[in-house]
Amino acid sequence: MRAAEDRLLLGCLRLAGAAAGSIVLLIVAYLLAEALPALQALGPLRWIRDASWHPAGGAGAGRFNLSPMLIGTAAAATGAVLLATPLSIASALFCRFYAPRRLGGGYRRLVQLLAGLPSVVFGFWGLVVLTPLIGRWQPPGQSLLAGILILTLMILPTISLLAESALAAVPRAYGQAAAAMGLTRWATIRQVMLPAAITGLSSAILLGAARAIGETMAVLMVTGNVVRTPASLLDPVRTLTANIALELGYALELHRSALFVSGLLLMGMVALLVGISEALRPEERHG
Amino acid sequence: MDRRPWPDGLAAALAWGVAMGITAVFGLVLADLLRHGLPEISLGFLLEAPREAGRAGGIGPVIVSTLLILAVCLLTSLPIALATAVLLAEFSHGRSGFARLIRASLDGLAGVPSIVFGLFGNALFSLALGLGFSILSGGLTLACMVLPILIRSAEQALREVPSDYRRAAAALGISQAASLRQVLLPCAAPGLAIGVVLGIGRALAETAALLFTSGYVDRLPGSLLDSGRALSVHIYDLAMNVPGGEARAYATAVVLVVLLLVANALTLGIAELWRLDGGTSR
Amino acid sequence: MSLPLRPQPCLEVRQLSVSYDRRCVIDAVSTVMHRSRITAIVGPSGCGKSTFLSCLNRLSDLTPGCRLSGSIRLDGDDILSARTDLIRLRRRVGAIAQRPNPFPLSIRRNITMPLEHHGLRHRDRREAVLERVLRRVGLWREVRGRLDQPALALSGGQQQRLCLARALALEPEVLLLDEPCSALDPVASGVVEDLIASLRGATTQVIVTHNLAQARRLADDLIVFWTDEGRGTIVEQGPADAVFTSPQSAITAAYLSGSRG
Ligand SMILES: Nc1ncnc2c1ncn2[C@@H]1O[C@H](COP(=O)(O)OP(=O)(O)OP(=O)(O)O)[C@@H](O)[C@H]1O
Ligand SMILES: [Mg+2]
Numbered sequence: 001m002r003a004a005e006d007r008l009l010l011g012c013l014r015l016a017g018a019a020a021g022s023i024v025l026l027i028v029a030y031l032l033a034e035a036l037p038a039l040q041a042l043g044p045l046r047w048i049r050d051a052s053w054h055p056a057g058g059a060g061a062g063r064f065n066l067s068p069m070l071i072g073t074a075a076a077a078t079g080a081v082l083l084a085t086p087l088s089i090a091s092a093l094f095c096r097f098y099a100p101r102r103l104g105g106g107y108r109r110l111v112q113l114l115a116g117l118p119s120v121v122f123g124f125w126g127l128v129v130l131t132p133l134i135g136r137w138q139p140p141g142q143s144l145l146a147g148i149l150i151l152t153l154m155i156l157p158t159i160s161l162l163a164e165s166a167l168a169a170v171p172r173a174y175g176q177a178a179a180a181m182g183l184t185r186w187a188t189i190r191q192v193m194l195p196a197a198i199t200g201l202s203s204a205i206l207l208g209a210a211r212a213i214g215e216t217m218a219v220l221m222v223t224g225n226v227v228r229t230p231a232s233l234l235d236p237v238r239t240l241t242a243n244i245a246l247e248l249g250y251a252l253e254l255h256r257s258a259l260f261v262s263g264l265l266l267m268g269m270v271a272l273l274v275g276i277s278e279a280l281r282p283e284e285r286h287g
Numbered sequence: 288m289d290r291r292p293w294p295d296g297l298a299a300a301l302a303w304g305v306a307m308g309i310t311a312v313f314g315l316v317l318a319d320l321l322r323h324g325l326p327e328i329s330l331g332f333l334l335e336a337p338r339e340a341g342r343a344g345g346i347g348p349v350i351v352s353t354l355l356i357l358a359v360c361l362l363t364s365l366p367i368a369l370a371t372a373v374l375l376a377e378f379s380h381g382r383s384g385f386a387r388l389i390r391a392s393l394d395g396l397a398g399v400p401s402i403v404f405g406l407f408g409n410a411l412f413s414l415a416l417g418l419g420f421s422i423l424s425g426g427l428t429l430a431c432m433v434l435p436i437l438i439r440s441a442e443q444a445l446r447e448v449p450s451d452y453r454r455a456a457a458a459l460g461i462s463q464a465a466s467l468r469q470v471l472l473p474c475a476a477p478g479l480a481i482g483v484v485l486g487i488g489r490a491l492a493e494t495a496a497l498l499f500t501s502g503y504v505d506r507l508p509g510s511l512l513d514s515g516r517a518l519s520v521h522i523y524d525l526a527m528n529v530p531g532g533e534a535r536a537y538a539t540a541v542v543l544v545v546l547l548l549v550a551n552a553l554t555l556g557i558a559e560l561w562r563l564d565g566g567t568s569r
Numbered sequence: 570m571s572l573p574l575r576p577q578p579c580l581e582v583r584q585l586s587v588s589y590d591r592r593c594v595i596d597a598v599s600t601v602m603h604r605s606r607i608t609a610i611v612g613p614s615g616c617g618k619s620t621f622l623s624c625l626n627r628l629s630d631l632t633p634g635c636r637l638s639g640s641i642r643l644d645g646d647d648i649l650s651a652r653t654d655l656i657r658l659r660r661r662v663g664a665i666a667q668r669p670n671p672f673p674l675s676i677r678r679n680i681t682m683p684l685e686h687h688g689l690r691h692r693d694r695r696e697a698v699l700e701r702v703l704r705r706v707g708l709w710r711e712v713r714g715r716l717d718q719p720a721l722a723l724s725g726g727q728q729q730r731l732c733l734a735r736a737l738a739l740e741p742e743v744l745l746l747d748e749p750c751s752a753l754d755p756v757a758s759g760v761v762e763d764l765i766a767s768l769r770g771a772t773t774q775v776i777v778t779h780n781l782a783q784a785r786r787l788a789d790d791l792i793v794f795w796t797d798e799g800r801g802t803i804v805e806q807g808p809a810d811a812v813f814t815s816p817q818s819a820i821t822a823a824y825l826s827g828s829r830g
Contacts, residue, residue, distance in 0.1 A: 003464070003656045013371070017375070017385070024393075025392070034406075091306055095306070098303060118492035120494040124536055124540055190298075221527060241400065248405070248498075259406070270398050270400055450631075454670070457628055458736075459660075459735065473673075
């Protein structure tokens, strides 16, 4: 039997824990509740079959094709992950194996700092520095390419930090054994360290992808936000997240509900990626 | 060591190159911000109200709103986070179904994109609870968002307290509540503080979740039920919606980044102190 | 030595089994520890002595995956029952760990904090207890000038004596000591040993030790644990003299004479 004081405390703690644990359910519940009118009125297919995205006219006159935004999100995230993956793994390898100890520590701090920089600052920098640069080459500059580059910059630190901890989880003895066999450093990394850390690395990349899909401000500020399926890297695009940020302010009724449907979609994609990534991550929890 | 096969050297060169490239880009971004932003910053800029949609004047009310949103966020999230962390670290041995459920749900929460928090906050706090576009709505939305970070770091901090102290307290017939109050929480204080600073950093950096919860109004808020514009929202608005707002956007970005750097330095400082301390004092 | 002629049972253990994550480490042991006497527990490493001791104040509850069965009666009440008031139990049954574990507080707070928690409201009375127990463990002269300094700055021997003082301040009826001297040098170890001897007659003490000479010097009763494929059992028990002079089995005879174990 616990002390009375402890029973009281435990009661309060359970209450707080339940509150904290139920927020994610609350989020799903509210998204569903708000999305339901549109899902009921429009059915499952109009989201990809409608002629365009002109959601203001209600179920009859409105057009609700989300596919340009879906493609925009997919293209921007894929591009960013493709670019960021080799760079962040190289960055993690540098930190872990190539940098002298002090320098490695300082570099890690820098990457941590980079990971904490606000997306609106990245977006702003992209808007005033990056897009004019691209625009000088191929106007208007606000484009899928700009989105990919800024997203790369944003997810690179995340993936790099996670990749580094995945590499750090590989037992030191593996590397020493390989070195003792006379393997060079690169051979050790390629044949021993990277394969041993592969699940952790995949998990890091998936989390980076989730972050890229969910990112709003930075893409919103540099991609031009035209609702059109992009034909090239230099076309402007609009992502799902940017679409919500741009339209929620004035959206009414079915339009608003449609935005919650896209929110639900986003949540689903991100949850899937995070779920797989969690499943891959090597067990690190207590108990 | 004198003649390495070529892939070895190439790999090393690539790793160094990428790291230097990342450092350079980071330096470039910061330098650009500082070069354009610093000249705009003065005491007047920090204190005055914005004029002409932000093209002139300062960011005084925006700073106040930001701090108020942050205060609401921390005042609501900290107690819940601390309690949940204590529950997870001290009362559940990591195996109970309830604890597992909470953990899974928090992992899920940590992955929710910030714009989805915006949708949720708008639907729940602004509309369903009738708080409208207000500091309160924004702060509460951010509270939901930072909860996983706060809980994770607090749980970690508690787990790092040696279990000897728990056994010693229990063996003396001291209740868990008292041992937390007297021994465990004070021991974990530096770790807890680091978590709080991390949470503050995340909250300060957030924009998308605030657009439709705390809103855009750039006047000095009269109460927590007034809309108030956060620094990050101010940058966004100046950059996207105000022609000629670029200079002030730069300056605001510098203020925001400096705040974040200070927060970062604070965590490092706390960690450093903790290490020097080695747990011998107190 | 002034012992009551007929020893009275204080702790009665019946058919106690303990497992960690379903792995049985103590297998159905039964024994009795007598009031106001010193019972020493000896046996090879890993045979479950610490585990056994931690059951006597239910500190085993703090180890995840640790399960007990059987019964332990303290003055007739089964302390393994779910209704046991653990706070009261642990106040009555104090314990000293093998590794000194003072709180990361000041020397003074290490002793006054538990007192305060157990309802000693008067500051002056707490201070009086503080001085009394610190004198008792021979620490008063060493630390009286720096009572407000961190306890973790003390030497290992001083820390262990502080822990003893902290336990004594609560005036426990039973004191459990798990190798209290193993981290100490011979001088500090002697101080602690004298203290344990001086509590004979007043407090029921159960001490685990690897030091057979110490067991010989201190013990009124002796319990010998042994391990059989990882399962700890009691192979000898009784008055210390009797067990030392005529052990039942050859293995324990060899162990107790120092030629094995
Ligand atoms: N927390 C635990 N979890 C799992 N097994 C444990 C735990 N503590 C002890 N054991 C196991 O229980 C058995 C008995 O351990 P115990 O510490 O009680 O032995 P001991 O007799 O005190 O040994 P020593 O003389 O070395 O202190 C050992 O096999 C040990 O591995
Ligand atoms: Mg032991």
